[in-house]
Amino acid sequence: xxxxxxxxxxxxxxxxxxxxxxxxxxxxxxxxxxxxxxxxxxxxxxxxxxxxxxxxxxxxxxxxxxxxxxxxxxxxxxxxxxxxxxxxxxxxxxxxxxxxxxxxxxxxxxxxxxxxxxxxxxxxxxxxxxxxxxxxxxxxxxxxxxxxxxxxxxxxxxxxxxxxxxxxxxxxxxxxxxxxxxxxxxxxxxxxxxxxxxxxxxxxxxxxxxxxxxxxxxxxxxxxxxxxxxxxxxxxxxxxxxxxxxxxxxxxxxxxxxxxxxxxxxxxxxxxxxxxxxxxxxxxxxxxxxxxxxxxxxxxxxxxxxxxxxxxxxxxxxxxxxxxxxxxxxxxxxxxxxxxxxxxxxxxxxxxxxxxxxxxxxxxxxxxxxxxxxxxxxxxxxxxxxxxxxxxxxxxxxxxxxxxxxxxxxxxxxxxxxxxxxxxxxxxxxxxxxxxxxxxxxxxxxxxxxxxxxx
Numbered sequence: 444x445x446x447x448x449x450x451x452x453x454x455x456x457x458x459x460x461x462x463x464x465x466x467x468x469x470x471x472x473x474x475x476x477x478x479x480x481x482x483x484x485x486x487x488x489x490x491x492x493x494x495x496x497x498x499x500x501x502x503x504x505x506x507x508x509x510x511x512x513x514x515x516x517x518x519x520x521x522x523x524x525x526x527x528x529x530x531x532x533x534x535x536x537x538x539x540x541x542x543x544x545x546x547x548x549x550x551x552x553x554x555x556x557x558x559x560x561x562x563x564x565x566x567x568x569x570x571x572x573x574x575x576x577x578x579x580x581x582x583x584x585x586x587x588x589x590x591x592x593x594x595x596x597x598x599x600x601x602x603x604x605x606x607x608x609x610x611x612x613x614x615x616x617x618x619x620x621x622x623x624x625x626x627x628x629x630x631x632x633x634x635x636x637x638x639x640x641x642x643x644x645x646x647x648x649x650x651x652x653x654x655x656x657x658x659x660x661x662x663x664x665x666x667x668x669x670x671x672x673x674x675x676x677x678x679x680x681x682x683x684x685x686x687x688x689x690x691x692x693x694x695x696x697x698x699x700x701x702x703x704x705x706x707x708x709x710x711x712x713x714x715x716x717x718x719x720x721x722x723x724x725x726x727x728x729x730x731x732x733x734x735x736x737x738x739x740x741x742x743x744x745x746x747x748x749x750x751x752x753x754x755x756x757x758x759x760x761x762x763x764x765x766x767x768x769x770x771x772x773x774x775x776x777x778x779x780x781x782x783x784x785x786x787x788x789x790x791x792x793x794x795x796x797x798x799x800x801x802x803x804x805x806x807x808x809x810x811x812x813x814x815x816x817x818x819x820x821x822x823x824x825x826x827x828x829x830x831x832x833x834x835x836x837x838x839x840x841x842x843x844x845x846x847x848x849x850x851x852x853x854x855x856x857x858x859x860x861x862x863x864x865x866x867x868x869x870x871x872x873x874x875x876x877x878x879x880x881x882x883x884x885x886x887x888x889x890x891x892x893x894x895x896x897x898x
Contacts, residue, residue: 446535446543447472451507454478455523456514457497458487461537461605464580464592465512466495468544471594479503479523489590508532512540515608516823538610541580545600545614548578551723552604552614554645555622556638556661557769558716561708562622563603564744565720565737570599572737573729577601583763586742599727604645606638607631611645618726619646619653620719624661627766629800635661643669654722656715676722678715687714689779691750691758702731704738708748710776746882748776752889756869757787759889765793765878767804773876774811781872788812789859789885791877792820792836802834806842812874815843815850816862821879860888 446452452469454462457478463486466476470493477496480487487497502522504511511527511534518524527534535543553563560582567579568587576597582605584590604611604619607628624642626635639661646653646669655662655670657677663670686697693707694714706717721734743749751759758781764773770790777786788809792798798805798820809815820836836852843850853859867873875885 446510446540447474449474449509451475451477451505452510452512453504453508453523453527454512454514455521456480456517457490457495458482458484459514459516459537460486460582460591461541461580462512462514463487463490464590465537465540465544466490467493467590467592468578468580468594470495471592475507477503477505477508485584486591502526510535512537515610536610538605538608538613541602542613542615545602548600549598549618550614550616551599551601551618551620552611552616552649553601553620553622553719554604554606554611554642555620555656556606556625556627557766557772558622558712558719559603559605560763561713561744561747562620562716562719563601564741565706565717566620566723567593567601568741569720569724569729569734569737570597570601570727571595572740573724573727573733575599575727575729583747584745586744587740606641606645609641612641612648614645615648615650617649617651618723619649620723621646621653621655621662622716622719623656623659624665625766625768626800627797629796630794639664652726654719654726656719658715674722674726676715676718678711678718681718685714687711689776691780700731701725701734704735706738707741707743709780710748710772712772713748713776748773751875751886754889755867757867758872759875759885760872761875761882761885763878763882764876765791765797767801767808770805770808770876771811773874774808777872777874778811783870785813785866785868785871786811787814787816787863787866787871787873789816789818789853789863789873789875789877789881791818791879791881792839793878794823795820795832795835798835798839799831799833802838803842805839806846809839809843810846810848813849814866815848816853816859816866817850818859818877818881818884819854821877821881823879856884856888859884860891863888 458480563581570577576595577599578595579593580602582603655673657675746763749761
């Protein structure tokens with residue numbers, strides 16, 4: 444049965460960023476949706492506000508279910524997947540479901556090891572400003588759209604195409620974008636060559652044209668026949684025609700080609716992502732005025748240099764960065780915006796396997812920080828097959844000590860809270876980094892401190 448023809452769809456792991464977007468899309472089409480998950484979350488609370496029934500921590504497959512969707516974290520042994528199989532109910536993974544729902548639309552797939560979410564959001568905003576009314580599926584909550592999905596009636600679907608588990612090979616887009624190629628997702632890819640081969644296959648599946656970042660060394664290693672077909676964008680080349688300024692609200696670009704735009708996320712990596720989105724928009728005929736308007740309307744993306752608040756004069760910023768390259772770029776942006784402030788980084792590694800794979804690269808990425816508070820490594824449900832501790836949090840701590848950095852191990856919420864109290868001041872900024880639970884924890888700590896201070 445086709446998803447958009449179903450009367451009721453059940454989603455396992457509905458709190459996941461991808462599945463929750465599809466649940467909202469299905470609901471916008473008038474389809475009844477239910478879901479289950481292991482724990483509550485902001486995504487789930489939003490889904491409930493949108494009249495989607497979600498149960499936590501129990502098996503729940505409604506009798507009315509005609510199709511079942513599941514997130515990548517859900518094992519084949521999950522009781523609801525097994526029950527669906529017994530009842531011969533079609534079961535689709537997130538990328539399989541998204542591929543099916545994209546049929547009949549002009550798909551623009553945004554991929555890359557880093558920068559997918561911001562580039563997807565930027566492009567969606569530009570197409571919206573051009574009144575092309577796109578559907579957008581993105582890997583974070585965008586303030587303008589009230590979440591990770593934009594309902595549209597136009598012909599374009601802009602989607603974030605994730606290389607994890609080779610998910611993006613389910614798509615055959617009209618247009619593709621690749622921001623960069625680097626080794627990551629070590630539970631999927633053994634080495635960089637494996638990543639490169641998979642991106643080559645993805646680009647080979649693109650039916651129309653694709654846009655590649657000319658500044659990225661990984662992209663330059665794609666096969667010649669792939670590079671020969673590409674349209675290119677480049678910050679290095681554009682700098683000759685760009686005037687760039689930075690402040691706490693982001694970066695402002697002035698160009699004779701597309702006018703003045705304000706990218707509300709700081710750092711040269713974000714400017715590069717913006718140029719990728721602009722290149723696609725111009726290819727689709729979007730005018731300079733709409734490009735300026737689209738960027739000016741963007742209110743922010745959750746966990747992308749997100750300002751959480753101020754406490755005792757200290758700015759608290761949260762960012763999803765969890766790979767050494769992302770961490771380095773985010774710290775560089777923070778140094779540009781706060782050149783005279785002490786940079787306190789709270790870092791939570793994301794998966795032991797990633798720590799094992801990149802080890803000392805995390806050390807080097809964190810060196811620009813003045814103080815580093817290391818929070819316990821986040822384990823991803825269903826993705827921690829290799830438990831070997833080749834490079835541990837304690838090893839990272841020891842290496843940072845060897846580099847004479849002010850570093851502390853904070854294995855509990857209480858210890859982290861106490862350490863923050865020791866270091867915050869009006870001359871400091873706190874940068875919370877990681878893709879795991881540390882963002883929610885930092886929000887909790889900040890809310891508690893602000894509440895106690897107001898009493």
